[in-house]
Amino acid sequence: MSAKRTSLKDIAQEAGVSTALVSYVLNGKEKESRVGPEIAAKIRAIAIALNYQPNHVAKSLRSGKTQTIGLIIADISNPFFANIARIVEDEAKRNGYTVIIGSSDENADKSRDLLNVLINRQVDGFIIVSAEDSAEQVQLLKEKNIPFVLLDRYFPDMQTDFVSTDHYRAAYDGASHLITNGYRRIGMIAYKSAMFHMQERIRGYQDALKDGGLPFQKGYLKKIRFTHIEQEAKVAIDELTKTDKPVDALIFATYGLAINGLIYLNEQKLNVPDDVAIVSFGQAEAFDLYYCPITYLKQPIDLLGQTSVSLLVKKLKESPKEPAQILMNAELVARNSSKPKLIRQI
Amino acid sequence: MSAKRTSLKDIAQEAGVSTALVSYVLNGKEKESRVGPEIAAKIRAIAIALNYQPNHVAKSLRSGKTQTIGLIIADISNPFFANIARIVEDEAKRNGYTVIIGSSDENADKSRDLLNVLINRQVDGFIIVSAEDSAEQVQLLKEKNIPFVLLDRYFPDMQTDFVSTDHYRAAYDGASHLITNGYRRIGMIAYKSAMFHMQERIRGYQDALKDGGLPFQKGYLKKIRFTHIEQEAKVAIDELTKTDKPVDALIFATYGLAINGLIYLNEQKLNVPDDVAIVSFGQAEAFDLYYCPITYLKQPIDLLGQTSVSLLVKKLKESPKEPAQILMNAELVARNSSKPKLIRQI
């Protein structure tokens, strides 16, 4: 049977003092609280001898702070989010916080559930990668004055703190890169979503085409449903490639779309980049393994994660004034999948 | 400013009763505690009206249970663990538990830190994918009577609950598969590790060779250090392929080894499976993306995760008797990377 954990009371008893003194000493408040140096030393010694470990739950109840951060992401098994989670975990730990991760599956209901569970668990604040239709939840957090930072996705018409990639610019850069390298019929596969980040990626793609002197063709932009990604990705690719004017390059708006798309391109024996060049969002080992390494827009994951944590921690400590809104640039990592187009020799 | 959360006391006040009654009613103990039906209804109505949400922290302090599970894994950004984490998260939620995930980086010190942090946070129990040299930590948990279940890795000479893949058999199956398909010079790249699961994978490989009539050749088994995976994987592959008796097939003992190895094979223009066939542990989208889909040993991740949670939950509820020790089989998913060897035509 495990011996009971030692509490402040145990130490107090052993030292023959009140628990108050023990608390003061172990929290380093001996000066302010005028604790005698000998007794302080004694208390510390006993604490070590009894291997005292403070009870976090009691602390939390008393202080109203749990030193816990809720991280809401779409799905921890998606590498982008897993990497984010890892960074957030590490950074939070450095700041004395523990992270509870919840996967929303891009689903507003699950997201709401998660928020409620974590609010009941008294997390001090949230880092949220918002799901579709979750604006109202975010609004609620604001009203309830629960600290949070939005990560990578934000609502342009809501005043909130956020740390995000500049999705517009990333997409613009990706498309421009393809144009520069000689591609002229550039398609995009995106999600059918009202989320701002997705709109921005699409807008960036469109603007780049326009600025590159290529008229935007409606048929080259395919929007598919997250919930039916596998089937619809195939259909989209068929429609883009099996026509008399097939695309010569393709931008995948997310990692998930890329995975599905690339597998299907393989099945269809479409060669990258000769049949179709690729630029993708997201980043993962998978892109290195493809026979033709995939050009991708590298989001500053480390910085995103770290900044969101430090922003939140700052909010928790100092309480807010102005919301901080931070945009970061994705870096285009050019690989063979988008190499300069060879002039076709007949 | 957010209104204060409503507590039992608020409801009690509003209803003009004591907090005890409120507690009884809201916990469905009105029968045993002989609460009058009208007042019970009133209390319930007020609770709803005030949107009462129980304070989990207070509950935990009182009960000594936090309804929280600590999940210790090597690295959440590794897809195998990310998938495990996802399953565990979902299954735990179904059982009313919240999961706190910590990444140990296969490092005993970090693992110990994590355990301590989570013990102080009063998690009710642990699910642990043990890191190297962490046997003593596990032993400590046992002695402290802290409930835990080992996941996918266990210590054969320690009596603990565990849920694990049968690593020996998986490796045996993988190697046998290669033999069946005509490969004769089968190498393996594994980690240099005393961990039992790694030893088992190696043993399975060796026994399969033996049983297949192939003498085990020491030079075909390469053990590299986890901490130097990138360099040493390259060296190992060079040594296995750039000799007068190069391997014709290769087993990667983990997902991480596979990723590094496959990328290097690509760089070296070694063709899979013509130059070298591949069987790998782990599973990931990456294997589907490779130009030649990779044969892998599919660990029963869902079942592993679910079983470990339900085992732990059972331990938490009913308290233990005999430890449960569960081995599960990995499924060999045969793909092109290990297709029957073509007889070389000269």
Add this chain to the structure above:
DNA sequence: ATAGTCAGCTTAATCGTTTAAGCAAATAGG
């Protein structure tokens, strides 16, 4: 009439901490 039972509530302790307030003794200031 009188004790016993029971329904329906309240009281108060408890979990482990923190911390404002208070008290007694020692010291300082004049």
Add this chain to the structure above:
DNA sequence: CCTATTTGCTTAAACGATTAAGCTGACTAT
């Protein structure tokens, strides 16, 4: 020597819930 101040400690409330124990009044049984 007498009053302030300081020093070093204790007391007790509080955080929000749970729950054993007790209290009161009504009803039952004899």
